Amino acid sequence: MLTPSPVRLRAFRALARAYSVPAAAAHSKQHIVNIVEVGPRDGLQNEKGAVIPVETKVELVERLVRAGVSNVEAGSFVSPKWVPQMGGTADVLKRLTKERGVHYSVLVPNQRGLDDLLLLLAQQQLTDLGSPPLTDEISVFVAATDAFNKANLNCTVPESLQKIAAVTEAATKHGLRVRGYVSVVIACPYSGRTDYHKVREVASALLNMGCYEVSLGDTVGMGRPHEVAEMLDVVKRSVPVEQLAGHFHDTYGTAIANVLTALEHGVRTIDASVGGLGGCPYSPGATGNVSTEDVLYALQGSQYHVAGRNGGTINLEEMVDIGWWISEKLGRESASRVGRALRAKARKTTTTSLAPAINCVLTGTVLTPHSSCMLFFSLPLLPSSPSPSPAPRRTMKETYTFDPRPNYPLRLTATRYSDTANPHLHNPDALTLIFAHGTGFHKEQWEPTIAELERRVGDGVKIREYWSVEAPNHGDSAALNEDVLKLGYTPVCEWRPSWMGRVCTKPAPLLIRPRDRHSHRLFAAQARRHRTLHGRRIPVRPVLTAGYFPTLKFHSLICVELMCSSEAFGTTAKSFLINGAEKRRDTWSSREEAYNVMKTRGTWKEWDDRVLRNYIEYGLKPTGDGSTVTLKCARTQEAACYRDPIGPRRAYHLFPSFVKSTRTHLIYGAIDDYLPAAVKDDILRRVGGESSLGSYARVPGAGHLVVQMNPTGLAEKFLDALARDSKLQVD
Ligand SMILES: CC(C)(COP(=O)([O-])OP(=O)([O-])OC[C@H]1O[C@@H](n2cnc3c(N)ncnc32)[C@H](O)[C@@H]1OP(=O)([O-])[O-])[C@@H](O)C(=O)NCCC(=O)NCCSC(=O)C[C@@](C)(O)CC(=O)[O-]
Structure with a gap:
């Protein structure tokens, strides 16, 4: 059920604060966790329906950065025919207000994507001489299985690696740092269980090409913690764990457990998506990434400290707010469990109605605060x-x-x-x-x-x-x-x-x-x-x-x-209205009776039938014992208005x-x-x-x-x- 929540309720913020655990005074280096926020790219790329406006994407990225995020994937330079939601990434980059110390990376699938990006960067340098570049980082991606790679990139893994090598070399020459992704590291929707040795091979290849880090993706979200552990044990044999990141989808509800497993194995960078946005267009059934809010919450008060922008951390309550905001823009609830829990607590909801037809709700529903x-x-x-x-x-x-x-x-x-x-x-x-x-x-x-x-x-x-x-x-x-x-x-x-x-x-x-x-x-x-x-x-x-x-x-x-x-x-009209309000009939045995009476009497009979039915539905309420119906706006209140x-x-x-x-x-x-x-x-x-x-x-x-x-x-x-x-x- 969709629960609306566009407001920043003070109570909610207080609650979120209450759930916040102050960061420990000092964190040893090995316990610092970095978050790569992938919501604006991995999250939004999978959205069906109308293309999300550039201004919404810009606002999303800017809000994430204000909440403390220092690594954010802002979009991708892919074919809009293949991934329509990522069209307009160039405009997003141009319109973003850049903050110091933040990496606004973009996904690049091939040489064409890199050429487009380099052209944009060159144009910007000509027009905005001296201003910081629109981005300093790209990510490249390849799967651990040929079947997935063909679906995602229309070529085999070796072919992809060859193309990526050229892209990485060119990008590095232009001063861009390059991050690599390996998809389907646990299971592939097309070829089943993944060979972890293949994951290791591809990850090593990416690092050897010049990627500074490789993110290991459980793209389908089927991975269990023990499988993640096994996979990492295999990959770590030839890849330094400091250069690995974990990228987990939550299709089977194991994403947080997998994050913790990865952390236990020494991984210190986690990809996450605000509001749990996401999925992969080429991974049928896969749901969103692990939500950033859930990761933040899970690590609070633990041995791990989440690093944020400018030496700070990432603000959980802000992230919950952003998760709800963007989800609502997409016409649904936040998928973050923590986001939902905190919002529900703040609203202390006791009655929430959902009905398929307009005449079905609110009647007799007593709304509680929020x-x-x-x-x-x-x-x-x-x-x-x-x-x-x-x-x-x-x-x-x-x-x-x-x-x-x-x-x-x-x-x-x-x-x-x-x-x-x-x-x-x-x-x-x-x-x-x-x-x-x-x-x-x-x-x-x-x-x-x-x-x-x-x-x-x-x-x-x-x-x-x-x-x-x-x-x-x-x-x-x-x-x-x-x-x-x-x-x-x-x-x-x-x-x-x-x-x-x-x-x-x-x-x-x-x-x-x-x-x-x-x-x-x-x-x-x-x-x-x-x-x-x-x-x-x-x-x-x-x-x-x-x-x-x-x-x-x-x-x-x-x-x-x-x-x-x-x-x-007005004096005469005024007393007419006051008297009318005070003496009017205000109780009926049932809504049906009220409708039948009004349909034939007074000014009501002149009303459009839709409005009369609407009045019966929303203007009346059951009396205390439920035996009759009466006016929601009591006679004294109505008369008081006329007395003004x-x-x-x-x-x-x-x-x-x-x-x-x-x-x-x-x-x-x-x-x-x-x-x-x-x-x-x-x-x-x-x-x-x-x-x-x-x-x-x-x-x-x-x-x-x-x-x-x-x-x-x-x-x-x-x-x-x-x-x-x-x-x-x-x-
Ligand atoms: C890479 C291609 C384009 C190859 O697709 P292709 O058909 O083999 O390439 P092509 O060179 O024949 O080009 C086909 C058309 O696309 C155009 N084109 C070609 N490249 C670009 C480009 N960069 N930007 C804009 N347009 C491009 C090109 O100009 C041409 O246009 P046409 O002549 O037909 O009008 C295609 O396979 C593609 O775009 N795939 C999309 C892949 C993608 O974005 N997947 C989602 C991201 S990966 C992911 O989510 C996983 C990850 C990273 O999150 C980790 C995880 O969870 O596992």
């Missing part, structure tokens, strides 16, 4: 599309809890919708849409609109992912905060605006990972007023700019049925200056129900008319509850607005 649930669902969510729908995409839905305690008592939840098949998922030019729901609703209210957006979005608009945030007294957030909310509202707790700012500010660095922040083009959509706790309404500007995301720059803002008005309006005396007025006065500073689109329902036409006209006049806005639109067939009544029409207006923005950029 717990999250995630599911896949297919968009479009429900059929009934008049237009032909594209093939449903696999979309991930991840729900996060942000916990600002003890600084602020209320927790907040947010859901991310992303699609691993979306070509724009990592495109920094594409938009990240952030939604805020209206009073009395919940974060999932946007799902039908998002489904329509996904269905309709064309070439002109690039959307990266969607987030929907939830107010602390609504939806799942309300369940989390139930005890605090029971303290009462206005008379008991005086929720100062600065507190609001804090609760909204807190998620900002978490919601979008700090590194990603600059690469997301944020786009916010706000339905009606978005008010939080106890009668304090947050006006548009603080919510979506200074409040929720103080350090984030928004591309633009769409306000849907913006509920702000001058003092001249300041919010709508403040928003009214701030809105014109906000529009001047941030591109803003205004969308209203075509039916003037709760909001009289005069209020809408007044807002439009105050901002200086339609020409001052990004766009101004009315959604046909919908009143104040646009999101509920016409998600399709609303999605169309969103796309119009987004298309205008894109056009503006092109112009």
Whole structure:
């Protein structure tokens, strides 16, 4: 199961630190272990699907180096036809910010690969005179069996050795150091058990050619510790152990045991891969390398000290974080056992749900701090599309809890919708849409609109992912905060605006990972007023700019049925809403009953059926004994929001200056129900008319509850607005 974890949780870091064992004051030389981080090459080379963007690879390498790694394989100069994921290695090398004392090596299979690399180095020396070379190391590789070598390199072992000799000689002449690999040292997927004498022969040949070190690869990951020991005993007879490294894959779960065996036999360099990334494209079934996190953890407090950059060590917690980050980019969990264990402990997860369909989770699920649930669902969510729908995409839905305690008592939840098949998922030019729901609703209210957006979005608009945030007294957030909310509202707790700012500010660095922040083009959509706790309404500007995301720059803002008005309006509407909220029916015998009642009554009967079903699923929860269902956002909470005396007025006065500073689109329902036409006209006049806005639109067939009544029409207006923005950029 995929567990989302894009955030650096403080608790997690503390936990990882607690598991860290301080390095001994001094380490005798023979106990120092070097790690060669092969994740960006051996790890990524085997990834199926879309080619990983250069910027992701660059970020991966740079983060690894910041975590203390001093030897990293940054890519390979192989044919992109054979190994597509390694295309772009030249760009990776060019874009990396190089750190002193770090070897950024690249794998080179043949003369052609070396020629390409040397040309790149020569070009760089011409343009960046005096700057350090893009790399000072290559690795060459050959197998211990002909069968594997033919699959991997299209030639026999002797032929390979002949080619490598020429490559090594040329590379050395150009000042590059050369590392050698021998693959399939224990077993070969094509010819079975490997002859260890052959391993010794090939390793010796590589050293004789000028390789400074030879890494012995259990490429298939079938090796057992006693086999590793036997193999090393044979190889060590003619190869100095100081020049050997161990390279273990974890297919059968023996990688760590094999690492320890190799260390016992005097090997002091271990290849490992962050997050356990990897496999070999020519070794069917082989899984990733031993994870760097697992190696670091296994050696902590032992006689071995892992050497890191600048005489330091490699930071375990950073590596766990990177392992999760890159795994998530690849649409899966970190494969590192230590990574998973530390993350799970930090999250203290008690409930995690995975379901094949959108309507299956969260209902009645009480999220605990840092717990999250995630599911896949297919968009479009429900059929009934008049237009032909594209093939449903696999979309991930991840729900996060942000916990600002003890600084602020209320927790907040947010859901991310992303699609691993979306070509724009990592495109920094594409938009990240952030939604805020209206009073009395919940974060999932946007799902039908998002489904329509996904269905309709064309070439002109690039959307990266969607987030929907939830107010602390609504939806799942309300369940989390139930005890605090029971303290009462206005008379008991005086929720100062600065507190609001804090609760909204807190998620900002978490919601979008700090590194990603600059690469997301944020786009916010706000339905009606978005008010939080106890009668304090947050006006548009603080919510979506200074409040929720103080350090984030928004591309633009769409306000849907913006509920702000001058003092001249609103008193009657206000008491209507308060009375309605306080007296509304809030308990039903079952979800079915609730659906059947609403389907025929009040404004509910005007709602799009998808939204109504969504409301039944996400807006309601079972009561304590489970015999009935009730509202997640309690009546008192909803009414308290409407009571807010300041919010709508403040928003009214701030809105014109906000529009001047941030591109803003205004969308209203075509039916003037709760909001009289005069209020809408007044807002439009105050901002200086339609020409001052990004766009101004009315959604046909919908009143104040646009999101509920016409998600399709609303999605169309969103796309119009987004298309205008894109056009503006092109112009
Ligand atoms: C080596 C070749 C290319 C020979 O493949 P080939 O077909 O024998 O070579 P070719 O000389 O006939 O060339 C075929 C095409 O590839 C191009 N080409 C040829 N060389 C290059 C190059 N360097 N860079 C870019 N393009 C290249 C060449 O230009 C030509 O293009 P075309 O004319 O058809 O358009 C091929 O076998 C190959 O690329 N294999 C990939 C091997 C590989 O990367 N394997 C994974 C890494 S090894 C590994 O993971 C194991 C290890 C190290 O981690 C340790 C362990 O776990 O055991």
